[in-house]
Amino acid sequence: MPSDILDRSFYxxxxxxxxxxxxxxxxxxxxxxxxxRAVIYETEAYDGEEDLACHARAGKTKxxxxxxxxxxxxxxxxxxxxxxxxxxVTGRPGHPAAVLIxxxxxxxxxxxxxxxxxxIPQKHWTDGPAKLTKALAITGDMNGTDxxxxxxxxxxxxxxxxxxxYVQATPRIGIDNxxxxxxxxxxxxxxxxxxxxxxxxxx
DNA sequence: TCTTCGATTGTCT
DNA sequence: GACAATCGAAGAA
Numbered sequence: 751m752p753s754d755i756l757d758r759s760f761y762x763x764x765x766x767x768x769x770x771x772x773x774x775x776x777x778x779x780x781x782x783x784x785x786x787r788a789v790i791y792e793t794e795a796y797d798g799e800e801d802l803a804c805h806a807r808a809g810k811t812k813x814x815x816x817x818x819x820x821x822x823x824x825x826x827x828x829x830x831x832x833x834x835x836x837x838x839v840t841g842r843p844g845h846p847a848a849v850l851i852x853x854x855x856x857x858x859x860x861x862x863x864x865x866x867x868x869x870i871p872q873k874h875w876t877d878g879p880a881k882l883t884k885a886l887a888i889t890g891d892m893n894g895t896d897x898x899x900x901x902x903x904x905x906x907x908x909x910x911x912x913x914x915x916y917v918q919a920t921p922r923i924g925i926d927n928x929x930x931x932x933x934x935x936x937x938x939x940x941x942x943x944x945x946x947x948x949x950x951x952x953x
Numbered sequence: 954t955c956t957t958c959g960a961t962t963g964t965c966t
Numbered sequence: 967g968a969c970a971a972t973c974g975a976a977g978a979a
Contacts, residue, residue, distance in 0.1 A: 830961050831972030880961055924960055
């Protein structure tokens with residue numbers, strides 16, 4: 751299948767580089783043989799036990815073990831008793847880190863997403879980390895999926911190169927109780943949606 | 954075992 | 967803008 755799959759060496763890079771680099775890439779979901787594709791436009795980096803916003807701050811546990819494993823795999827966890835979150839394991843081996851996928855722009859398989867997000871305005875189908883997992887039917891049983899294998903239910907492929915002036919870095923969302931300096935680290939990356947739409951339309 | 958609280962969302966005012 | 971929903975992981979006891 752796609753020779754343009756994002757290969758494991760990508761995920762061995764520094765976690766911030768991965769978080770920035772994933773902006774503009776395609777998130778692919780194979781659902782019973784049908785592919786849903788969406789461009790990633792918002793991510794956050796969680797980097798190591800010393801990052802007090804990172805789940806691995808408590809060390810290696812059953813939940814975070816996947817972050818200590820091989821790079822390029824999915825770390826999917828459940829939160830608020832309701833929501834699934836999708837992350838990519840990144841960074842140097844032995845260093846627990848991951849990139850949270852916070853938002854995507856669907857480009858293929860819209861009919862499936864429409865069913866998964868019934869009654870929700872299209873604008874809000876995939877504009878949040880738990881919204882996109884619901885839209886793409888991603889749940890905890892896909893935890894540990896190899897994102898570098900096009901036979902996986904979830905995998906990531908090459909996308910658009912976005913110049914830095916269309917991608918801004920801001921503090922991460924929803925970590926109000928995390929102490930400084932972690933709370934203010936500009937480890938969230940978000941692309942200009944208008945620019946991304948134009949880039950997508952050119953292709 | 955018990956308590957706290959979360960990398961959020963959707964609804965209601 | 968405020969807040970309930972809803973449950974499992976982690977830390978305390």
